[in-house]
Amino acid sequence: MxxxxxxxxxxxxxxxxxxxxxxxxxxxSTRRGRWRSGWRGCSTASRARPRSRPVRMPPSDARVASVLVLFNTVALYGMERGVIEYFDLIRSEVRPHFLVSRSIEKLNLPVFQEIRRRGFDVSFFSDRYDWPKIGRPRSLRHLFALVAAMFRGNRDVLRASRGRDGVYAPSVSYLFFALIAMPWVRLTGRRVIYHFHDLGPHPRWVLRVAACFITDVLHNTEEGRRQMLAAFPSLSRARQVVVPYPTERRDGTLPEPVLNALGGAVNVVYIGQVSRHKGVDLLIDAFIAAAGPQARLHVLGDAADHEFLRTLQQRARAAGVDVRWWGYVSEVHGVLERADLYVHPSPPSRFHESFGRGIAEAMQAGIPTVCFRSGMVAELVIHGETGWVCERDDVASLAAALRALLADPVRRRAMGDAARLRYERAYSPAAVRRASEGWLATWKFKRGAA
Known part of the structure; x- marks a missing residue:
């Protein structure tokens, strides 16, 4: 009516x-008179009527918590896959609602296809045109564009957070879009969840401000939790949760050129961004120094800096080594099952990994990993048992590790078997689910509760 x-x-x-x-x-009539006079027309007796006692509901009537996931990204690499697969794993207790960029829908990028394939709820930022990347302004015009993007982003997050039980930010850059929403979320008794995906330098003032409102902090490893709390003690007031990324098996049909290239060679695989901070240039130089006639390197990932990619391709071509550049490949498990060695070349002098999803996928496939001691990577790889951890982040150290394992197939198989057992024990979806049980128990609500 x-x-x-x-x-x-x-x-x-x-x-x-x-x-x-x-x-x-x-x-x-009394009914219309009460409407006409509003609340003042109601009798004192009706206003003073005591409320009925709340009914105790059975556990089966518990409702599912809803969390707004800030996900303004166009890529689909380790962090993005980790967030998507983790919320898919716990969606029976915590239902995610993804707030994503309008660009990924217009371009139908793989990250949007993955979110839609899993049936997640989605809403969009108001970025009809691409927003500038959050960072230090290069000019006055760039500053105005950053401020405008942050204002619109905060408005979008504030609107999308209505009716949600919490807001989840997977990195520092997303906190800039939640500076207004975080106080409102906390004032209304809801949660703000922050996830450490990068252990590198963080803007301290942003995390100090956000620490006043963050209620839950997620870490991928126990050592990462200790390091971050030592660097940001103000976050110790929040609930600390250690959960690794779940790694799902992604079966599918490999493209025929990729399938043919995996036969008749000793295959070395790298999965991730082709960028300097990931150490791909060190990998190419080490492979040139260590590769034998049967060795073949497969690089699975795209490059934002195409000039950097062309330089590496020319360097490999000039050295005469067999390097295949496949770009983005979704069915990575099919590649890893046919591989002999996985390399994770992120050097600690450039980047501090909080996890290393490619390593977990290699462990799942039963192949050893060669890596540097970058961030928490060394916590995943046990030196001499499931792989080889290089102490120095230089080409010579990486080349020596490649040379030793490429020449010893028996040792590679033993390390691969140990890596698979470690994956089942600590990084499989069932293990991640067990590690999350304590945190998920704090999300139990009764239907109709706030």
Whole structure:
């Protein structure tokens, strides 16, 4: 029934009043008089009526918590896959609602296809045109563009957070879009979840401000939790949760050129961004120094810096080594099952990994990993048992490790078997689910509760 405010209370619409006249309900009826006079027309007895006691509901009537996931990204690499697969794993207790960029829908990028394939709820930022990347302004015009993007982003997050039980930010850059929403979320008794995906330098002032509102902090490893709390002690007031990324098996049909290239060679695989901070240039130089006639390197990933990619391709071509550049490949498990060695070349002098999803996928496939001691990577790889951890982040150290394992297939197989057992024990979806049980128990609500 439609009503309108008449100054002293809610009054029925003109159509409703006409219907009442035709049906014999006069204007002096108690029901209409109460509408006309609003709350003041109600009797004191009705206002003083005691509320009924709340009914204790059975556990089966618990409702599922809803969390707004800030996900303004166009890539689909380790962090993005980790967030998507983790929320898919716990969606029976915590239902995610992804707030994503409009660009990934217009371009139908793989990250949007993955979110849609899993049936997640999605809403969009108001970025009809691409927003600038959050960072130090290069000019006055760039500063105005950053401020405008942050204002619109904060407005979008504030609107999308209505009706949600919490807001999840997977990195520092997303906190810039939640500076207004975080105080409101906390004032209304809801949660703010922050996930450490990068152990490198963080803007301290942002995390100090956000620490006043963050209620839950997620870490991928126990050592990462200790390091981050030592660097940001103000976050120790929040609930600390250590959960590794789940790694799902992604079966599918490999493209025929990729399938053919995996035969008749000793295959070395790298999965991730082709960028300097990931150490791909060190990998190419080490492979040139260590590769034998049967060795073949497969690089699975795209490059944002195409000039950097062309330089590496020319360097490999000039050295005469067999390097295949496949770009983005979704069915990585099919590649890893046919591989002999996985390399994770992120050097600690450039980047501090919080996990290393490619390593977990290699462990799942049963192949050893060669890596540097970058961030928490060394916590995943046990040197001499499941792989080889290089102590120095230089080409010579990486080349020596490649040379030793490429020449010893028996040792590679033993390390691969140990890696698979470690994956089942600590990084499989069942293990991640067990590690999350304590945190998920704090999300139990009764239906109708706030």
């Amino acid at each position: 439609r009503r309108r405010w008449c100054g002293t209370g809610w009054r029925p619409s003109r159509t409703e009043r006409r219907r009442r006249r035709l049906t014999g309900i006069d204007s002096s």
